[in-house]
Amino acid sequence: xxxxxxxxxxxxAGWFLASAFILLLGFVGITSLTASPQELExxxxxxxxxxxxxxxxxxxxxxxxxxKQGTSPKIVVHGSEQNGFVASLEYLISQxxxxxxxxxxxxxxxxxxxxxxxxAEIKRGVQVVFxxxxxxxxxxxxxxxxxxxxxxxxxxxxxxxxxxxxSFVASRNRVKLVLSENYFRRTSPKLxxxxxxxxxxxxxIKNRSxxxxxx
Amino acid sequence: MFQKFTNLSLFYLSCFFAVIGTDGLAExxxxxxxxxxxxxxxxxxxxxxxxxxxxxxxxxxxGYEQEYWRNPASxxxxxxxxxxxxxxxxMVDSFRNVAGMYVSRGVGYDDFVTMRNFSGxxxxxxxxxxxxxxxxxxxxxxxxxxxxxxxxxILDRVEIIRGAGASIWGTNAVSGVVNVVTKHAAATQxxxxxxxxxHDGTFLGEYVHGGKLSEDxxxxxxxxxxxxxxxxxxxxxxxxxxGYARKAGFRYDKSLxxxxxxxxxGGFATRRVDHVMDLTARLFYSTDPSDPTNNIPxxxxxxxxxxxxxxxxxxxxxxxxxVNGETVSSLGLPRYQNYEEMPQDGxxxxxxxxxxxxxxxxxxxxxxxxxxxxxxxxxxxxxxRKEYDLDFRANKPxxxxxxxxxxxxFRHMSFDVNxxxxxxxxxxxxxxxTNSSSSTIPIxxxxxxxxxxxxxxxxxxxxxxxxxxxxxSLGSKFEDGDLSGSNFQPGLRISYTLNEQNxxxxxxxxxxxxxxxxxxxxxxxxxxxxxxxxxxxxxxxFTGDPANHDEQMDAYELGWRMRPNADLLIELxxxxxxxxxxxxxxxxxxxxxxxxxxxxxxxxxxxxxDTWYLEGGYSYSRGKKxxxxxxxxxxxxxxxxxxxxxxxxxxxSQNLYYTDDRIIPSAYNEIPIDDYLRLDLGLVWRLxxxxxxxxxxxxxxxxxxxxxxxxxxDVEPGKVERTFLLSITKEF
Numbered sequence: 001x002x003x004x005x006x007x008x009x010x011x012x013a014g015w016f017l018a019s020a021f022i023l024l025l026g027f028v029g030i031t032s033l034t035a036s037p038q039e040l041e042x043x044x045x046x047x048x049x050x051x052x053x054x055x056x057x058x059x060x061x062x063x064x065x066x067x068k069q070g071t072s073p074k075i076v077v078h079g080s081e082q083n084g085f086v087a088s089l090e091y092l093i094s095q096x097x098x099x100x101x102x103x104x105x106x107x108x109x110x111x112x113x114x115x116x117x118x119x120a121e122i123k124r125g126v127q128v129v130f131x132x133x134x135x136x137x138x139x140x141x142x143x144x145x146x147x148x149x150x151x152x153x154x155x156x157x158x159x160x161x162x163x164x165x166x167s168f169v170a171s172r173n174r175v176k177l178v179l180s181e182n183y184f185r186r187t188s189p190k191l192x193x194x195x196x197x198x199x200x201x202x203x204x205i206k207n208r209s210x211x212x213x214x215x
Numbered sequence: 216m217f218q219k220f221t222n223l224s225l226f227y228l229s230c231f232f233a234v235i236g237t238d239g240l241a242e243x244x245x246x247x248x249x250x251x252x253x254x255x256x257x258x259x260x261x262x263x264x265x266x267x268x269x270x271x272x273x274x275x276x277x278g279y280e281q282e283y284w285r286n287p288a289s290x291x292x293x294x295x296x297x298x299x300x301x302x303x304x305x306m307v308d309s310f311r312n313v314a315g316m317y318v319s320r321g322v323g324y325d326d327f328v329t330m331r332n333f334s335g336x337x338x339x340x341x342x343x344x345x346x347x348x349x350x351x352x353x354x355x356x357x358x359x360x361x362x363x364x365x366x367x368x369i370l371d372r373v374e375i376i377r378g379a380g381a382s383i384w385g386t387n388a389v390s391g392v393v394n395v396v397t398k399h400a401a402a403t404q405x406x407x408x409x410x411x412x413x414h415d416g417t418f419l420g421e422y423v424h425g426g427k428l429s430e431d432x433x434x435x436x437x438x439x440x441x442x443x444x445x446x447x448x449x450x451x452x453x454x455x456x457x458g459y460a461r462k463a464g465f466r467y468d469k470s471l472x473x474x475x476x477x478x479x480x481g482g483f484a485t486r487r488v489d490h491v492m493d494l495t496a497r498l499f500y501s502t503d504p505s506d507p508t509n510n511i512p513x514x515x516x517x518x519x520x521x522x523x524x525x526x527x528x529x530x531x532x533x534x535x536x537x538v539n540g541e542t543v544s545s546l547g548l549p550r551y552q553n554y555e556e557m558p559q560d561g562x563x564x565x566x567x568x569x570x571x572x573x574x575x576x577x578x579x580x581x582x583x584x585x586x587x588x589x590x591x592x593x594x595x596x597x598x599x600r601k602e603y604d605l606d607f608r609a610n611k612p613x614x615x616x617x618x619x620x621x622x623x624x625f626r627h628m629s630f631d632v633n634x635x636x637x638x639x640x641x642x643x644x645x646x647x648x649t650n651s652s653s654s655t656i657p658i659x660x661x662x663x664x665x666x667x668x669x670x671x672x673x674x675x676x677x678x679x680x681x682x683x684x685x686x687x688s689l690g691s692k693f694e695d696g697d698l699s700g701s702n703f704q705p706g707l708r709i710s711y712t713l714n715e716q717n718x719x720x721x722x723x724x725x726x727x728x729x730x731x732x733x734x735x736x737x738x739x740x741x742x743x744x745x746x747x748x749x750x751x752x753x754x755x756x757f758t759g760d761p762a763n764h765d766e767q768m769d770a771y772e773l774g775w776r777m778r779p780n781a782d783l784l785i786e787l788x789x790x791x792x793x794x795x796x797x798x799x800x801x802x803x804x805x806x807x808x809x810x811x812x813x814x815x816x817x818x819x820x821x822x823x824x825d826t827w828y829l830e831g832g833y834s835y836s837r838g839k840k841x842x843x844x845x846x847x848x849x850x851x852x853x854x855x856x857x858x859x860x861x862x863x864x865x866x867x868s869q870n871l872y873y874t875d876d877r878i879i880p881s882a883y884n885e886i887p888i889d890d891y892l893r894l895d896l897g898l899v900w901r902l903x904x905x906x907x908x909x910x911x912x913x914x915x916x917x918x919x920x921x922x923x924x925x926x927x928x929d930v931e932p933g934k935v936e937r938t939f940l941l942s943i944t945k946e947f
Contacts, residue, residue, distance in 0.1 A: 038683050039285075039680070039683055040273060040274055040501035040615075040680070042253070043273060043274075044273045046253060046256060046257055047260065047262060047268065047271055047273070049257070050257065050260040050261060050263070050268060051259065051265075051268060054264075054265060054268065082250065082622055084249055085255065087248040087249045088249060088253070091249055091254055091257055091259060092257055095257070095261060096261055115316055150408075150883050151800060170273060172325055172474050172573065172577075173272050173273050173274055173571065173575045173577060173612065174269060174271070174272065174273065174474075174571070174692050175268075175269075175271070175273065176269070177268075195265060197430045197431065198266060198269060199431065199470055199472065200266075200269050200470060200473050200474050200476075201265055201266070201268070201269035208760070
C-alpha cells in the first residue's frame with residue numbers, strides 16, 4: 001500500500017484525484033438531506049410481492065381449509081395501495097396463474113373504506129389475507145373468522161406482537177421474511193420446511209408459548 | 216446476400232406487426248399503476264427462487280445490476296436457454312445473437328470475438344471475467360474461449376456490457392465487458408448430463424453432480440469433454456484441426472451465517488490440438504538491404520533470374536514444409552506451411568468471502584491463483600504463467616440518495632518464457648542486431664524482458680438518485696502497475712426516465728487497453744531475406760516497445776430504451792470512440808495509430824404471444840484509422856431469432872444472421888470475406904421436465920463459407936460448413 005501511495009501521489013494527477021475524492025464526499029454529504037426517491041420504495045414493494053407469490057406456492061392447505069368444488073380459493077388484500085405493492089401482487093398472480101389446492105386463486109383487494117366487505121369475505125373463508133399498514137383489520141379477528149388463512153403483513157411486530165404468520169422487513173439492503181414458527185408446525189395451512197433453511201432470507205419467530213417458557 | 220436477409224426479415228416482421236396490430240402497442244389492460252418496465256421486472260423476479268430473491272438489493276449500484284431498466288448502459292444478458300434453444304454448442308457461439316458482437320470461426324477450435332469494431336487482429340479489446348477472474352491471456356492479448364467455457368448446467372448468465380466500463384471493471388474494458396456468472400452450488404443439486412453430437416463427429420459431453428453436505432453447505436463437481444473432428448480449409452485441404460479439450464471443476468458454497476457466505480471453487484482445463492504457421496511468403500530476396508519493403512519473394516526472384524540466388528534456393532530445413540502441388544493462389548507462390556502441436560493446460564483456485572453488515576455495508580473479499588501452461592509449437596513460443604489476485608470491494612447506501620461503491624485489488628503475475636526455433640527456420644542466418652550468424656533464431660524472442668508484474672488498483676463510484684427520474688453515476692478506477700504505469704479511468708453515466716415507457720441514458724468513459732506482452736516485449740522474426748551482396752540469409756524482424764503500454768480511449772454513448780408494454784422492449788444505443796495510440800502489429804514495425812469508431816445497435820425483444828417469441832438486432836460500426844476507413848470489420852450485422860411453441864413441449868427455433876463483408880488484414884496476403892447469411896433451424900422437444908432433445912441444422916443456406924483466421928499465421932480460413940447436430944440433456 002505504501003508503494004502504491006508513493007508511486008501514485010508523486011504525480012500531479014494523484015493529487016488532483018485525491019482532491020476530487022474529498023470534494024465528492026462533501027457533495028455526498030450535502031445531497032444526502034433530501035427525501036428518498038419513490039422508486040426505491042416501489043422496488044422494495046415489487047420484491048415483497050414476489051416473495052408473497054412464492055410463499056403461497058410453497059404453502060399447503062388441508063381439504064377442510066379449501067373452498068368447495070367450483071369455488072376459487074381467495075387471496076384478499078385489505079388496505080390502501082402503497083408503492084405499487086397491491087398492483088404488483090395482482091400482476092404476479094395473473095402472470096403465474098397461482099393455484100391453491102390445484103385451483104386458480106382469485107385476487108381481491110378491499111380498500112380501507114370497505115372493511116365491512118372485507119370482513120364478510122374473510123368470514124366466507126379465504127386462504128390468504130394481506131394486511132396493508134393502514135388496514136383497520138385485527139389479526140385475532142381474522143383468525144377466528146377464517147382459520148384457513150395465512151396472514152401476511154409488514155414489520156417484525158406484526159408477527160412477534162400481532163400474531164401474524166409472515167411479515168416483510170428491510171434489513172441490510174434486502175427484503176427479509178419474518179415467519180412465525182407456527183406457520184411451519186401447524187397442519188394447515190403449512191409452509192414447506194425448506195424455506196426455514198434459508199438463513200439469509202428468513203427469521204423464524206418462535207411461538208408465544210415457546211418463547212414464554214424459554215423466558 | 217443482404218437482400219435475402221431483408222426478404223426473410225420482412226416476412227417475420229410482417230407477422231410481428233400483424234400480432235402487434237391486434238395486441239396494440241400501448242398498455243391496454245386495466246392495471247395502469249405499474250409501468251411496463253416494472254411489469255417486466257416482476258416477470259423476471261418471478262423466475263428467481265427464494266435464495267436468489269434474497270440477493271436482490273433494494274438499492275442497487277448503477278452498473279452492477281445489469282438488468283435494471285434504469286441502468287445507463289447497453290446490456291444484453293444471455294441465459295442457458297439462449298444457448299440450448301438456438302442450437303449453440305458453446306457459450307461463445309451464443310454471442311452471435313448479440314448485436315454489436317462479431318463472432319467468427321477459424322478452424323474447428325478457433326473462435327474469434329470482437330465487440331463494436333476496433334480490432335484488426337485477433338486481440339480482444341474487451342474485458343472478460345468468469346466468476347470474478349479475469350481470463351485475458353496477457354501474453355498475446357487473446358482469450359481461449361474453449362478453456363474458459365463452462366458446462367451449460369452451471370451457467371447462470373453471461374452479461375454483455377457494450378461500451379467502455381473501465382470505471383467499474385478496470386483496464387481492458389475498452390469496447391466492453393463480458394461477465395460470466397455461474398450458479399450457486401445449491402442451484403445445481405442432483406445430476407445433469409448434456410451431449411451434443413455433430414454429424415461430422417464433433418462431440419461435446421458434460422456431466423455435473425451436485426450435493427449437500429449440510430443444510431447450509433453445498434457442492435458440485437463436473438467434467439467436460441469436447442472432441443474436435445477434422446474439417447477442411449477453403450482449398451479443400453485437411454484443416455488438421457482435430458483434437459480435444461477436457462475440463463473439470465468444482466464449487467463449494469457455505470452459508471456461515473445470516474448474510475455471510477463463503478465460496479471455494481476451482482477448475483482444470485487441457486486442450487490438445489495442432490496449429491499451423493504459414494511459411495509461404497517468408498523467404499525473400501533483398502534488392503535493397505536497407506529497406507525491407509523492397510524485398511521480393513525468393514520464388515519470384517528465381518523466376519526473374521536475379522543475380523546470386525541462394526543454392527539451394529530453399530534451405531533444406533525449409534523444404535519439408537512444402538505442400539506439394541499446392542500454391543497460395545492470391546500470391547501465386549508455392550505453399551509452405553508448418554504444423555506443430557499446441558498443448559494448453561490451465562488450472563485455478565478461487566475463494567470468496569462476502570457479507571452484509573447491519574449498517575448495510577455489502578462487501579466481498581476474494582482471491583484466486585491461476586497456473587497456465589501453453590506451447591505455441593508452430594511459433595516455438597511457450598510460457599508458463601502464475602497469477603495471484605486479491606480483491607476487496609464494497610458498497611453502501613449513504614443517506615437516501617447515494618450509494619457508494621469502492622474497492623482495492625492487487626495482482627501479481629509471473630511468466631516463465633521459453634522460445635525455440637522451429638525446424639523449418641533452423642538454418643544459418645545473420646542477425647543484424649548481433650552481426651553474427653545463428654541457426655537458432657526463434658520466431659518470437661522474449662529475451663530478457665521483464666517476467667514479473669504487479670498491479671495495484673482501486674475504484675470509487677457514487678450512484679446518485681438526483682430525483683425520481685434522474686440517476687447519475689460517477690466514479691473512477693485508479694491503477695498503478697508495472698505493465699501500464701499509472702492511470703485513472705473516470706466514468707460518468709446518467710439515465711433519465713422520460714415517462715413510464717421511455718428512458719434515455721448517456722455516458723462518458725475513459726478506458727485503457729493494456730498492450731499485450733508480445734506487443735511490448737517480443738522481437739518478432741517474421742522472415743528471412745537473402746542478401747546477394749554477402750550471400751547470407753538475413754533475419755527480418757521487428758520489436759515490441761515497452762512504451763506501447765496503453766491504448767487510451769474516450770467513449771461517448773447515448774441510449775434510448777422503450778417499453779410500450781411488458782412484452783416488447785426496443786433499445787437504441789449509439790457510440791463514438793476516440794482511441795489514441797492503438798497498437799497495430801507489423802511487419803515491419805508495431806505502429807501506433809489514432810482510431811475513431813462510430814456506430815450503434817438497434818435491438819428488440821418481443822413476446823408476441825404465449826407461443827411466439829421474437830428477438831433481434833442490427834448493428835452498424837464504422838472505424839477510421841488515422842483518417843482512413845477500416846475494412847477489417849463488418850460494418851453491418853444483423854440477427855433475428857424466432858421461437859414458436861408448436862406444443863407445450865415442442866419448440867421450433869429459427870435463427871437468421873447477416874454479416875457484412877470485410878478483409879482479413881495481412882502484411883502480404885489480405886483475404887476478402889464476402890458477406891454471408893446464415894440460417895439455423897431446430898426443433899427442441901422437452902419430453903418431461905428433466906429431458907430435452909434438440910435437433911438442429913445450422914448454416915442451411917450455404918454448404919460452406921469462410922469467416923476468419925489468424926492473419927499472417929494461418930494460410931487460409933477453414934470452411935464453416937453446414938452442420939446438423941443432436942443435443943440431449945437429462946437431469947436425474
